[in-house]
Amino acid sequence: MNAPSAPAQLSQIERIARQAEVVRALQAVLPAHALLWHSEDTTPYECDGLTAYRQRPLVVALPETEDQVAAVLKACHALAVPVVARGAGTGLSGGAMPHALGVTLSLAKFNRILRIDPRSRTALVQAGVRNLAISEAAAPHGLYYAPDPSSQIACTIGGNVAENSGGVHCLKYGLTLHNVLQVRGFTVEGAPITFGAEALDTPGLDLLSLVIGSEGMLAVITDVTVKLVPKPLLARCIMASFDDVRKAGDAVASVIAEGIIPAGLEMMDKPMTAAVEDFVHAGYDLNAAAILLCESDGTPEEVEEEIGRMSAVLRRCGATAIAVSRDEAERLRFWSGRKNAFPASGRISPDYMCMDSTIPRKRLADILLAIAEMEKKYGLRCANVFHAGDGNLHPLILFDANDADQLHRCELFGADILETSVAMGGTVTGEHGVGVEKLNSMCVQFSAEENAQMFAVKRAFDTNGLLNPGKVIPTLQRCAEYGKMLVRAGQLTHPELPRF
Amino acid sequence: MNAPSAPAQLSQIERIARQAEVVRALQAVLPAHALLWHSEDTTPYECDGLTAYRQRPLVVALPETEDQVAAVLKACHALAVPVVARGAGTGLSGGAMPHALGVTLSLAKFNRILRIDPRSRTALVQAGVRNLAISEAAAPHGLYYAPDPSSQIACTIGGNVAENSGGVHCLKYGLTLHNVLQVRGFTVEGAPITFGAEALDTPGLDLLSLVIGSEGMLAVITDVTVKLVPKPLLARCIMASFDDVRKAGDAVASVIAEGIIPAGLEMMDKPMTAAVEDFVHAGYDLNAAAILLCESDGTPEEVEEEIGRMSAVLRRCGATAIAVSRDEAERLRFWSGRKNAFPASGRISPDYMCMDSTIPRKRLADILLAIAEMEKKYGLRCANVFHAGDGNLHPLILFDANDADQLHRCELFGADILETSVAMGGTVTGEHGVGVEKLNSMCVQFSAEENAQMFAVKRAFDTNGLLNPGKVIPTLQRCAEYGKMLVRAGQLTHPELPRF
Structure with a gap:
């Protein structure tokens, strides 16, 4: 549909030099088997479920511990390297499409179910745990995790949180937003961050709701506490x-x-x-x-x-x-x-x-x-x-x-x-996310001011725009090129939509 | 409990001069009866339901139209005057406590129910509409608005959104967050802003969830689209x-x-x-x-x-x-x-x-x-x-x-x-908000980094901190004074909590 922005142009030699620099930095914090950069190794990561758009990443990192995630983020931050977090790669809007000069941070090794608590009806699982695996682990207690995207056999809870996934039962049981209590992870600087709590509501600004559906733009998620519901009779x-x-x-x-x-x-x-x-x-x-x-x-x-x-x-x-x-x-x-x-x-x-x-x-x-x-x-x-x-x-x-x-x-x-x-009063995406696919549509959905407000919130977490850059929020220039936002005599205008 | 921070100290003469300046600016955009500044007129606004803490505002503005709200915000922004939005003043944590050098912006005149739509089971109401009035207006259609704080006969939907209010039925029917589709209002600069949509979910960052429960720190709310649910038989x-x-x-x-x-x-x-x-x-x-x-x-x-x-x-x-x-x-x-x-x-x-x-x-x-x-x-x-x-x-x-x-x-x-x-894994407030009352408790709930992250998000909406300043998010200095956050050799530390 709408082609994503072209990655920054660098000569092949410059790209190789940059790659060597990043590999060297990450080799200092990751075991050898947790780092891929040869093209035959990184090709499997070149797209997600939106196969029309492909891009090999500079490097793929597969950390196995929280300390390694923090170290990868710190190293990338020091080098100003973009980081694209990746779950199972089943997303349909290119949210996990790599950045040509970036690190794809795979959470594949974070696949442990840490706790099933039938009494509080919650499960604490690592970000790379498959959606369906949670329900399978909860089944002996007569419980399951309600949101059921079609890809639930493969997609991960971290990806579900990033996309605020739904499913055919979300009408009654809610989206991911309504079924998650707490999200833990790391900021772009590699500092630990907790969103939400294991109890009702949290005081202050609702950053949990903000991180759910943020498509990897605010933090890298390492574990999630989800609600479990009883299997209906x-x-x-x-x-x-x-x-x-x-x-x-x-x-x-x-x-x-x-x-x-x-x-x-x-x-x-x-x-x-x-x-x-x-x-x-x-x-x-x-x-x-x-x-x-x-x-x-x-x-x-x-x-x-x-x-x-x-x-x-x-x-x-x-x-x-x-x-x-x-x-x-x-x-x-x-x-x-x-x-x-x-x-x-x-x-x-x-x-x-x-x-x-x-x-x-x-x-x-x-x-x-x-x-x-x-x-x-x-x-x-x-x-x-x-x-x-x-x-x-x-x-x-x-x-x-x-x-x-x-x-x-x-x-x-x-x-x-x-x-x-x-x-008609609706939106451009219900459950598949914006990613790269619907960037132009965001120009239709939101005014320049509204997109600018989202950028401001994004910058509050990621000043230099290193987490999943070029996704979700369109630039003013992009909207202008798409013809959905005009700058006239220094004033932004927004063309009228047809009325129904 | 915990005394709020003392307002900035100004001499009485300086205060009167500042008041005259603000009154002059607001007289240009409001009718005479919509502006109060004599102490006998502003005294009724000196506290909310947290009566232990009192402070007369510099000026009370009672705008009657959206254009007037925008104009008040623009005028205050130009003069760098703090703005504290106020609904019915029934809040229990001092969230609507005035600022000594600020304008209290009352939404009392925004009391019209604009639309009840039984087909889509939604109501569009102005921010100053009382919680119970929505259910009364929906009753002929067999519908009602579910969240029912004890103060529902008096409290307003704008205040409910600001505090993410609950009630005895929120276990089944959810908090305000789960019952609101769209919030409209104005930014600190007086620009219109819309959060959410009248359809399921919205793409991009979930700013609707962010504004709900933000205690007047991000925007001034003028109308709200709520979900209605059928009255049980x-x-x-x-x-x-x-x-x-x-x-x-x-x-x-x-x-x-x-x-x-x-x-x-x-x-x-x-x-x-x-x-x-x-x-x-x-x-x-x-x-x-x-x-x-x-x-x-x-x-x-x-x-x-x-x-x-x-x-x-x-x-x-x-x-x-x-x-x-x-x-x-x-x-x-x-x-x-x-x-x-x-x-x-x-x-x-x-x-x-x-x-x-x-x-x-x-x-x-x-x-x-x-x-x-x-x-x-x-x-x-x-x-x-x-x-x-x-x-x-x-x-x-x-x-x-x-x-x-x-x-x-x-x-x-x-x-x-x-x-x-x-x-025990809980939080310092379930439904009454932080306001001024629980500022110290926020030092217990969150780390210095987490409070700093909230400040960063706040600044993404309100760079100069003019919307409801001194509430909700404690400063690092305050937490240090409360003894819950220590700065040692330039490093922040967070004392260990007891384990249960």
Whole structure:
């Protein structure tokens, strides 16, 4: 989509000299096996889940102890070398893309679960522990860690904190922000820093909320205290068909307006349903204009009561068919389609671009109709899968990247979805972060003053801008180049967005 | 408790000259009736709910429009005058205590509810709207605003945002942080600023979470978009007696560990029960060492199921008697004692000091036993009322302020409770804010580096420190004077806390 800024230009000889300098400094504080700099060793680190953008780092550091993390940061700070922290590299917005002249600091060796405390329902885990591993470790106590990004088998809790990750259950159980009590790590100078506490709230400024979702810009995270929640006794899922996307969108808003917080509330449109049904045979209604999946979890009594109320709302909103999972196997089958939406899209189109905007829930039908208009305007198909309950869209624009004109139209289509989402009162990213991918979109979301305010907060932690530079917050110049912020006679202006 | 820093010393003549200068500047931007500076007019503003600390402001400004707020801030910024924003002045930690050379900016005229949207379940209200007024306006739609501080009849939403207020229902429904989508206001320079959005999450740094609980240090708030939740169909309350505080404390942890999130979970010890029963005749068990109030709300089916499970846990944990409210009148009677704990304490002691620390829930019994030891050590009684589910203590130390020795012992007792809470993994304030009252305690809670980090973030919004100066974050010098931070040979040190 939007190409990241070109890394600072240095001659090859200058780069090698710089690399030698950094390697020498880090060899003094790390064992030999914890330092990679030959290109065959650093190539695996050249991108994260946003594979379109690649860059080999100068050096990869794999510290094994907190003291080593502090020492790496101190050494980099002394040499003014950028540091990019990295978890499992599953991020979708290029947040962990290396810096050409920087150190990629991998937390892969920080993979120990330090404490599971069933009494206080908390777990203390190192930053490199996989999301799902926490739930596996808590399972003997009937507990689990609620936020469940699709990548949960691979992604790490440190990355989840950096991106404030969600998942299909975050409607009921909250984002990472709502499930983390304390984060520990090191500042850019290598000093230890603690955010939050193991008790309710903390006094003073809420730096815990600030570090969650800060995409590696404020500190390097080494361990996290998370909340655990009890595994519900039962979960059942409703699959409801609608002959009109507006009715389906309205049904989502009506379920929530009824005072129900489903454990999951997902929506797929007809092109998406067709793609996944052909792939996984989940039993989806191929005639429906849209289908909703509504999950309830809790005690059997709670689930029965909530399934009854949700079914009544869905019928009142015009559902043409309603099926309720009768057992766990059927529930998992209902979800199998939703969970395979991305690979299924890969089967029906050479390429697809996944967007991640949000809109106020009541605008669901409006954005779907707007996207349908855009399909005509840009001459490309779009399959839609939504975290509908949260108003978080994942439109998948289908195109062929080998066709330059299609790629160009796809980029315009994507930018149009993001700008329309903002104009409807939404945001340019729900859960995938800004990284390098959505830097331009930040110019649409925020005014020059608001982006400047974020830079000021960033500088309060990292005066020289060494932690994950060039990500998340766009420069004024970049926004001006993108045409979304104009400097006229020394005054910043912000072009009016269309009104919906 | 801890006396706030003395305001900058100026001669009376200098003060009058400064006042004249500020009045002149503000007269240019405000109507005459919106500006107070004669001492008989400014005296009502000299303190908030922390009445022990009083200070008349230089000037009180009562702007009526956003343009006037911006103009006041611009004028104060130009003159380098401190600005202290003020809601209803019900805060308990002196957060709205005026600055001797500053302007108190009252949001009292910002009292309009701008929009109630039952479909998106949100309300847009001005900062000076009372907490309870939001719920009253939403009631026709079957909705209400969940956070319910005891002062909700008087306190304003702007003040709630500034303090991140809670209430007896915040265990289930969250703090202000969890119930606010967007905050709008003005920077110290008078520029408009928006925090958050009306949709899920926002990209970039989470400045919304940062402004919530920032006690007027980052911006002046003019309006707030809050979430509304459906009024539950039914609420019932269990009153359980225990013959031992440890059993009661363990019962609280066990209810939560069972996977139940009660709508309220409060605890009172024997001295408190005796004081309130004598006052309101709520029917409390006077023989119990501690009583718990556990509320469930929801549909009748949910409530019945949850009351059954909670009763079973309480019995298993050794409850000697259990009563469940049979109707709304009885439920309100059960709560009447809890809600009158503070005035009841005023009847049994000339003075009391209310603490507000938190501890991890599993340490409830430990802190109660530690407080019992402190009663002997300091020779003062302490009645305890807790937001037990949150681990938020409100010990009320009973004393006579006219007895200097008792006052001194009370201050030591209070500081001991706070430091013991921190040592147990808790914090020095749960919901009342830091203000001026807990500045010294911040030296116990945070290291010099952590307080310095907060100052750095503060400066990112307010370079010259004009917004509510002298509050919330202690200076290094103050911590050194309090003996909680030592500078030795140029190196900061932080005395070891006792281990429990």
